[in-house]
Amino acid sequence: MRIVQNMNTQWFYAPNFSEEYIYQNHVDKKIFKPVCLPHTNIELPYNYFDEADFQFVSCYKKQLFIPKEYKGKKIYLDFEGVMTYAKVYTNGKFVGEHKGGYTPFSIDITEVVRFEQKNMITVVVDSTERSEIPPFGGVIDYLTFGGIYREVSLRVVEPIFITDIFIKTPQVLDLKKIVELEISINNIEQEDLTLVCTLIRDRQEIQQKTQTIQQNVETVRIDNLEHIVLWDMDHPVLYKMVIELYQGEKKLDQVTEQFGFREAIFKKDGFYLNGKKVKLVGLNRHQSYPYVGYAMPKRAQQKDADILKNELGLNMVRTSHYPQSRHFLDRCDEIGLLVFEEIPGWQHIGDEEWQKQVLQDVKSMILRDRNRPSIVIWGVRINESSDHHELYTKTNEIARKLDPTRQTGGVRCIEKSEFLEDVYTMNDFIHSGGNKVLRDQKIVTGFDDYVPYMVTEYNGHMYPTKKFDQEERVLEHALRHARVQNASHMDDHMAGAIGWCAFDYNTHSDFGSGDKICYHGVMDMYRLPKFASYVYRSQKDPKTEIVLEPVTYWSRGDRNGGSITPFVILTNCDSIEFYYGGQSKGKYYPNKKDFAGLSHPPIIMDELSGYWGDRWNEASFVGYINDQEVIRRNFTHNPIPTELSVKADDDTIGMKELDVTRVVVEALDQCGNTMTFLDDPIYITVDGAGELIGPHSLSFIGGSIAFWVKNKGVEGDILIQVESQRFDKKEIMVKVVE
Numbered sequence: 001m002r003i004v005q006n007m008n009t010q011w012f013y014a015p016n017f018s019e020e021y022i023y024q025n026h027v028d029k030k031i032f033k034p035v036c037l038p039h040t041n042i043e044l045p046y047n048y049f050d051e052a053d054f055q056f057v058s059c060y061k062k063q064l065f066i067p068k069e070y071k072g073k074k075i076y077l078d079f080e081g082v083m084t085y086a087k088v089y090t091n092g093k094f095v096g097e098h099k100g101g102y103t104p105f106s107i108d109i110t111e112v113v114r115f116e117q118k119n120m121i122t123v124v125v126d127s128t129e130r131s132e133i134p135p136f137g138g139v140i141d142y143l144t145f146g147g148i149y150r151e152v153s154l155r156v157v158e159p160i161f162i163t164d165i166f167i168k169t170p171q172v173l174d175l176k177k178i179v180e181l182e183i184s185i186n187n188i189e190q191e192d193l194t195l196v197c198t199l200i201r202d203r204q205e206i207q208q209k210t211q212t213i214q215q216n217v218e219t220v221r222i223d224n225l226e227h228i229v230l231w232d233m234d235h236p237v238l239y240k241m242v243i244e245l246y247q248g249e250k251k252l253d254q255v256t257e258q259f260g261f262r263e264a265i266f267k268k269d270g271f272y273l274n275g276k277k278v279k280l281v282g283l284n285r286h287q288s289y290p291y292v293g294y295a296m297p298k299r300a301q302q303k304d305a306d307i308l309k310n311e312l313g314l315n316m317v318r319t320s321h322y323p324q325s326r327h328f329l330d331r332c333d334e335i336g337l338l339v340f341e342e343i344p345g346w347q348h349i350g351d352e353e354w355q356k357q358v359l360q361d362v363k364s365m366i367l368r369d370r371n372r373p374s375i376v377i378w379g380v381r382i383n384e385s386s387d388h389h390e391l392y393t394k395t396n397e398i399a400r401k402l403d404p405t406r407q408t409g410g411v412r413c414i415e416k417s418e419f420l421e422d423v424y425t426m427n428d429f430i431h432s433g434g435n436k437v438l439r440d441q442k443i444v445t446g447f448d449d450y451v452p453y454m455v456t457e458y459n460g461h462m463y464p465t466k467k468f469d470q471e472e473r474v475l476e477h478a479l480r481h482a483r484v485q486n487a488s489h490m491d492d493h494m495a496g497a498i499g500w501c502a503f504d505y506n507t508h509s510d511f512g513s514g515d516k517i518c519y520h521g522v523m524d525m526y527r528l529p530k531f532a533s534y535v536y537r538s539q540k541d542p543k544t545e546i547v548l549e550p551v552t553y554w555s556r557g558d559r560n561g562g563s564i565t566p567f568v569i570l571t572n573c574d575s576i577e578f579y580y581g582g583q584s585k586g587k588y589y590p591n592k593k594d595f596a597g598l599s600h601p602p603i604i605m606d607e608l609s610g611y612w613g614d615r616w617n618e619a620s621f622v623g624y625i626n627d628q629e630v631i632r633r634n635f636t637h638n639p640i641p642t643e644l645s646v647k648a649d650d651d652t653i654g655m656k657e658l659d660v661t662r663v664v665v666e667a668l669d670q671c672g673n674t675m676t677f678l679d680d681p682i683y684i685t686v687d688g689a690g691e692l693i694g695p696h697s698l699s700f701i702g703g704s705i706a707f708w709v710k711n712k713g714v715e716g717d718i719l720i721q722v723e724s725q726r727f728d729k730k731e732i733m734v735k736v737v738e
């Protein structure tokens, strides 16, 4: 039977490499320090670091005891992601290598392990930007960081085992459903092999099918399924298929795959999920975080999906520009967030060797993720590259062969580029304020007829905006997101639009604001909101969350000329009433004229009176739904630092594997509003069962900041203290449990 064992603790790491490390059967503790995975090869400052800092060769070692019971079985190390080039050794012998930091790989160590003994695994990790490996070779607007930054496991299987499972659900809209399985077995020379496939929902068996194996890739069809519930964005119902492999009576292997019944199609007139037209509203996500780059474990990965779907109310994400963590995608499956997944790359196409790697990336991405209901399209072009007939003919061919159930896309920014994919996916950066918001697809494609079409980026570098920028700028940033989404909703031949981007991210010096950050997010790198994020959030059904966010620092003089108009409120209320100095100034309604496409257009107040030199006063905004007051926001004209808010995302984290939670710190005034321009330092102390990630002293950025704490392998309480000059000390606790 298959054994899968996590191998993420008790690694040893040296931030350098010397040939002799490979042959050392011990760990030299003077050079190697204990670490857990996911691990970054170096912790970086938030900004202004040298982008060469993470580009070096490092070494990881781990002792692995292999019991005698594993004799006669096949033994693999499964790596989920190592940036960028890994060479693996066992007991000093080379056992395999992998190029590319975003795709998983397995190393067969069967022949070299010693039984009933400790075996030494050594991984040499080259995190330099090697030009023969995508995305490298040209310039790239993001950093790739380094290290064994995703999980590793040990897999022990019988010599005959299941190597792959592809689950298809054809004609899913018919009353009676079908599941079609393509199950690959490594070796069918043997006699008397059977498969038992059991369909399960919520631990309940629904149907079972047994079939004798005739070929390496065996097709098993289970049909006439009744009472199956479809997977969709509101009810992401997941099923499991348990596949057992028998030889005679002996069970050789068992694998469980999760999947959903759903149909996702891009048509000329938009995107359809289970036959229903859905306008796609999304943002691009980079998988990077402050300090640790890519190396964040499951909980942080899941949290990002939760932020996108539940906090911002999006229905789609693009994993720009590479396959992302399985934990992020698992969460997308679980919560019903649709995904556009794409291969690694950025504008540049390299030589033949490089292109071979691209084909391999397409293959690895699709084989890893083709059973996920959340993924509705594969990106099989290098983001924003020029046409390459030969390469993209091949990437499309591979994608269609490995997964005939999904359409392909390929993100471009050049008009009239060659259309070899199923969906024309375009980065449309035409909007730079003013009236031009999105291009007509026929202008982009140059075709006479419509094709399936989706906008995969907008805004971004056209209007980089920091959380604490001047009010006029943060307002225009928000309005640009609103205008593009509005235009996308008004265009029936557009499946939807995915904005650039969800979170600010570290980048190379060729891009960004000179401090190694692209401030393109609707949230900052800590996932804290800018006003633009409320454009999305305020589109949520008020039954889920009532949103009322005036785009203001509530001051007389932050905008040019002492103006406060246009005063914009992002809300899903029917109307708001504005009180100034305690007096009602009337009711205001969503601007349906300029934002007819949005479910909840912004409220725009153009005629607020007052001049530079007038007294400034307090304000209240009262939100109404069905004539009932449902929410109220108060703003003082005289904000005083009143409360230091310190909140952890989770009360409890796990103990066994690396686990983290984010702690958000905010400087609040007497009305509970963030004090945007307060940039005092805070001092963080973390004691007990956890440790701080990143520096102990931080400054507020735009009145708020966050940090992550991690467990350290023991049960107990993590005590977190935050001190600052102007607020009382705050203490919170996070529990670490088994």
Ligand code: GAL
Pocket (backbone or CB within 6 Å): 141, 320, 321, 383, 384, 413, 427, 457, 459, 460, 461, 462, 500, 520
């Ligand atoms: C696009 C690119 C993104 C990002 C964005 C900034 O051209 O695909 O990766 O650089 O511009 O707006």
